[in-house]
Amino acid sequence: MALLDFASPPVSSQAAAAPRDTLLRRLLRRPSAVVGLIFFALIIAMAASADIVYPDDPLDMVAQPFLWPGQDAAYPLGTDMLGRDIASGIFHGARVSLLIGAVATLVSLVIGVTTGAVSGYYGGRLDAGLMRVTELFQTVPPFLFALAIVAILQPSIPTITFAIGITAWPSLARLVRAEVLKLRHGEMVAASIALGASDGRIILLHILPNTLAPVIVSASILVASAILTESSLAFLGLGDPNVVSWGGMVGAGREVLRTDWYVATLPGLAIVAAVLALNLLGDGLNDALNPKGARR
């Protein structure tokens, strides 16, 4: 299997002539990662095609309420208590979930990577100060923190994204700091300093690219948790009221759970699929980027 690759050491530098073992190739060798990729691709396809497949506003009432899935071929996943098309909601909800997940993670990445890199590289008092701030953020449970921010700022897509991003970075900062610290006192950085490289050049061109693997892995997990957080906020009624969101659909369906359980369950399954896909992908990336025996 894939393990065979590590059993045979490279014969010579000529081994480079063999087809390159790209990240995608290594990823595709792992069944769980393939499942994750397929699910993730499906969700992206749903988000991308939402306007084409369901050009109308998913919040419109289009049919009679409580049409069960399969009852009417025009509404394959049925309708909710207000007669809104659930399939349309799930398609459009994928957009909101992916958008918030991606942008919130980007916010976390910018804050977390910057903090971690500066902290780990410069050390000393700057490090101590930045780490205290990081710990301050970590003392408050991230979900409650995000909840408080959204409640204060009024729920809308930008505020929800900001709230999730601003609460999710501390773990990333600590991860990056640990990785930077490992490299900071190594010979690679010493060699760069001796060559006359500036701190910025060393951090951006040498240190950060070498910490990319764990950052990519944790970013994929962060997207999953951002989607989950957004759904939880929407479930509690703190979603953007002008857009459909999976969490909001679950929240609305909760009231009819005993009679018409599909209303809450179908968008719930979409959340499960998205989070599972990203976690499987993260796991697969982790294995693909850090194979045992391969040098980083």
Next chain:
Amino acid sequence: MFQSIGVKPLTPDPVLQVEDLSIRFQTGRGTVQAVSGVSLAIAPGETLGLVGESGCGKSTLGRAIVRLIEPAGGRIHLAGQDITHVPRHRLRTARRKVQMVFQDPFASLDPRWTVGELIAEPLHIHAVGTREERRARVRDLLHKVGLPQDAAERTPHQFSGGQRQRIGIARALALDPAVVVLDEPVSALDVSVQAQILNLLSDLQEALGVAFLFISHDLSVVEYVSDRVAVMYLGRIVELADRETLFRAPAHPYTRALLDAVPRTDGGPHRAAPLAGDLPSPYAPPPGCAFHTRCPMAVAACRTDRPQLRAVGPGHSAACHLAME
């Protein structure tokens, strides 16, 4: 094969001069005096070997010379310029004149960069030449260190340890430095590869006139490459002489002990290594001569008075009360 036999006279203006350099580290256990009052000078095109046990401060001294470590006292002159206290961001011009090759060629090269990018990096940093000129320079350097031209497109992990050290040497030479500090450049390599790298270094020195500070714990390697040799013990230079003198007539008992510890293969009488015990703790160096705790000849004065480095012959100095002219 090996050209630099014989002693080159010390020219009046050395390319690198270190005066009374001291380096201290603050650690959780207290202050370590890693280097104390070290003075040395290297002439253009010369190789000064720096030997000592691990922990004696030789690598620390080398790193201070390229300003990776801030000294606590003393001066470093590079080609006449005092670089001891020049702030790091204004050090660029000086950096071009002194470069370093590291012990571990696996750790000192960024694994994600191609060899061409790695060798060109110093040129980028110092904004040397156009893109085309830099590319030509990389080709020239690859040729000089005996690597194939297509090496530029590959990454370091596709090379063996010896080849990687060649990459490190090419990078250090990219800016035409006057001095290169070689910190145990062959210690991580197989013995068969060591000789190739040592020969390469002496060929490059012959061709480029670059001076080397060659740091090593391996006496046979130092004997092979050095014009002059400095022996360090617990942060101080205890003996400094040209190679012939040091290896044939060492004046310091520590140097003698080190030489005796080298296994002989020439059929001469076997000499047992007389050096007992470990290097004393640098946190609490012994009073007087730091070596007296292990010295077979120590007298009362050695326990109380620290011997100064003094001349014991032409171009030969030793820090020992008992060393005679």
